[in-house]
Amino acid sequence: ETGVTQSPTHLIKTRGQQVTLRCSSQSGHNTVSWYQQALGQGPQFIFQYYREEENGRGNFPPRFSGLQFPNYSSELNVNALELDDSALYLCASSLEARKGTGELFFGEGSRLTVL
């Protein structure tokens, strides 16, 4: 059973550019959530996708957008990058059966640096 995998692991962008981060969820998991972890902070919820539909969103502007594909993999897109977008972006998947518990399985994250 493969776990949650994310790509790329590290990337550097300049202010104003756009970035796409990718995530393959754990086998059998149909819910994918994205979190942003800034330095010294806990992960902050960006949004969640369930069966290809957005199923909840945190306090992030519309330039943060996402997709979930039929195979339950997912993308996070960020437009018009700002310096404060520099962070570790974490993807997490969960089993529908465990949805009520909030239990998530995280990938290793994509470290984004905006210069």
Add this chain to the structure above:
Amino acid sequence: DQQVKQNSPSLSVQEGRISILNCDYTNSMFDYFLWYKKYPAEGPTFLISISSIKDKNEDGRFTVFLNKSAKHLSLHIVPSQPGDSAVYFCAASRRGTALIFGKGTTLSVSS
């Protein structure tokens, strides 16, 4: 407005002793509380959880206690081992919605 707070950024403990990590929350609607452990260059790993209808849950060396009246939970690790050195995040959810995380506590266990 931080709904989940971990007021101790760090904790140092000797091997074999008890580690107690604390967490406070403000939202009485939370119904699940979880602890995650994070090593450098890895994603957070689920450790243990507790439902709001319980006050204690135990899994091996790890025990989580929930005090709903005080809106406080704690994670006890007994005995602590050097491999337990990591950042520990407290998290809470309401009806399976997004997890709300605290800022984390860095635990250092010395041998």
